Amino acid sequence: MAHSPSQSDGGKPATKTQKIVDQEVTVGNGGEYHQTAGENDPVLTTAQGGPVSDDQNSLRIGSRGPTAMEDFHFREKIFHFDHERIPERVVHARGYGAHGYFETTKSLANYTRADIFQREGEKTPVFVRFSTVAGNKGSGDLARDVRGFAVKFYTKEGNWDLVGNNIPVFFIQDAIKFPDLIHAAKQEPDSDFPQAQTAHDNFWDFISLTPESMHMVMWAMSDRGIPRSFRFMEGFGVHTFRMVTEDGKSTFVKFLWKPKLGLQSVVWNEALKINGADPDFHRRDLWGAIKSGMLPEWELHLQLFDEEFAEKFEFDVLDPTKLIPEEDVPTICVGRLVLDRMPDNFFAETEQVAFMTQNVPPGIDFTNDPLLQGRNFSYLDTQVKRLGSTNFSQLPINAPKCPMHHFQQDGHMAFKNVQGRANYEPNSWDEGPRESPQHGFTSYNAHEEGEKCRVRSETFADHYSQARQFFISQTSTEQNHIVDALVFELSKVEKLAIRKRVVSHLLNIDKGLAKKVAANLGLENMPDPAPAAQKTRDDLKPSDALSILKNGPGSFKGRKLGVLVTDGIDGKMFKTLKETTEAAGGVVEVVAPTISGVKTSDGETISANHKIDGGPSVLFDAITVMGTPENSRALAVEATACDFLSDAFAHLKFIGYNDGAVPLLEAAGLKDSIKKDDGFFAISDASSAKTFIKACGDLRLWDREDKVHVRKK
Ligand code: HDE
Secondary structure (H helix, E strand, C coil): CCCCCCCCCCCCCCCCCCCCCCCCCEECCCCCEECCCCCCCCCCECCCCCECCCCCCCCECCCCCCECCCCHHHHHHHHHHHCCCCCCCCCCCCEEEEEEEEEECCCCCCCCCCHHHCCCCCEEEEEEEEEECCCCCCCCCCCCCCEEEEEEEEECCEEEEEEEECCCCCCCCCHHHHHHHHHHHCCCCCCCCCCCCCCCHHHHHHHHCCHHHHHHHHHHHCHHHCECCHHHCCEECCCCEEEECCCCCEEEEEEEEEECCCCCECCHHHHHHHHHHCCCHHHHHHHHHHHCCCCCEEEEEEEEECHHHHHHCCCCCCCCCCCCCCCCCCCEEEEEEEEEECCCCHHHHHHCCCCCCCCCCCCEECCCCHHHHHHHHHHHHHHHHHHCCHHHHHCCCCCCCCCCCCCCCCCCCCCCCCCCCCCCCCCCCCCCCCCCCCCCCCCCCCCCCCCCCCCCCHHHCCCCHHHHHHHHCCCHHHHHHHHHHHHHHHHCCCCHHHHHHHHHHHHHHCHHHHHHHHHHHCCCCCCCCCCCCCCCCCCCCCCHHHCCHHHCCCCCCCCEEEEEECCCCCHHHHHHHHHHHHHCCCEEEEEECCCCCEECCCCCEECCCEEHHHCCHHHCCEEEEECCHHHHHHHCCCHHHHHHHHHHHHCCCCEEECHHHHHHHHHCCCHHHHHHCCCEEECCCHHHHHHHHHHHCCCCCHHHHHHHCCCCC
């Protein structure tokens, strides 16, 4: 059948959901494939609804002649394609989102009139978008970077956007510095590289000239900058907000999200390799978890405090480069966030979602944090630029789910407009909405007066004490990682003066840290400490909440075991290992020499998730290798199979193995380690499989690090 027109249904819009099926295709005269609509299939139409007969060939004059201008289907198709892109976000361009709900578990009626916090058990729909900050939309997920953690609550009193990060403090104290910070962090303007990384001169030049950034630099250089996945990271509202009651009483509040699965990050060399093996690692993780019913969950914690505490706290609660240690103001858990549904369409939802810090419901209010004040100005502007019309709030992902009545009208792409005669108020037509002093948003009645001035408050002047407190709160492993990260980044900085200037700040944080960084950079002369407005306090106590390793999971729940297999293995043992992993809440993925999988000794097929060169061990939290001696020897020739094992070892992972796999472990250079290293587990029965998976709950064997990594003391 050649060039047969599709069956027409008179241009009715398609009603059937599109699905991928094994369709019969016919080949046309010119060799092109046609899939024509059957009796019950939706008919392809133009955007105007006109049925399309041929979507493979444009209209032309003679089979080898010019294209006719009257081909409206071709014109419309190409025109629309040409306009598919919208500007990516100037920051946080790369992101991934999901739907879910927030359940209030503790009433806050004594602190706020916000409806969302009144009733225990109340569920509020949410959309959450996670992101990196500096990279472009197509950059890798494992960039060392801050992660955005933005939550849109569709409350009964309008949308509340809590637009936070996975780090509780920020680089700068005043929003006026934000363009400079971001310019410096992103690609350099002449070369347009490096993208999605801060390891370059411009960033460290700016940072070293901006001492207020030092606290956040410590966080970004810690393993917080390379989370294992969105599911294993915390979120923070950063600023101090207010909660306000019906009768106008205000309480300060900080918002914190704590993941139910505990905190986890990857190691840096692994991050570099994940970006190559699977740049969508974090996206795939969230997608896979939600689609398989392992719903990610966080608890919402609050730190509530009053003016009296704010007065006596050693730092200014309006300063976004400072946090309040949980030891000073313990957190209380007031709700849970569960993500249970991926968007139907990435662009419509995740790309077009518009978060704005100024979206707050009655009962939640701002403080004078100068960064928050600046953000409240910026976010509305950016949405108009990005989404192209003031009517972006009418898009389904942005529209409130509560009733909405206002007199805003018209503009580009308005599809909801005022009905009736009255489009203003007050009016005497007895039509339309009216303001409500009882229910409407009222600002906290703060008393403000002062001289107009461009100054930074003296109370913001201590830039190093909390940076030090963060550093001393880390385990020695985590401290070493901070050293390594600083050394990595500064080794990419070409100007020696900039490297030295950074070290001069580190001297104000911790002398040992500065010394190690200087030694590993090979700096011959230690610089003088940077001039400091205030001397670093050494009386701040370590805070356990600031460490990832002190807040790990202790179980393998939600994690992934990669099992490298060869033909001829014991199928029952594989099954036992899989069941043991799944019983602990983990997932098994199979890596095999070919994607069709392997045959067990019983002749059964174990299908593969990855061919060996596409499934490196960096994609897994722990690994097991199972083989027969002969097939292991044969596989040892494959370099990626050896990399699978040696990388897992270098990345401090727990390694399970059966006897038959030993030749492969030996080929990977791990012969001695099998016996000496505590991270190897021989798996031969249900009990040894259980012991192995239990050990995997520790996630890494940190003690191995000194054997695989050289660092000057
Ligand atoms: Fe943002 N930020 N930001 N930011 N921010 C944006 O809004 C801005 C800041 C954060 O998933 C932009 O829609 C200024 C702190 C997240 O869509 C823009 C300042 C924190 C997201 C903007 C800050 C954040 C953004 C870019 C300094 C943590 C992604 C696109 C005063 C508390 C939201 C957009 C999403 C996005 C401005 C600082 C978090 C330009 C001016 C501090 C998670 O409006």
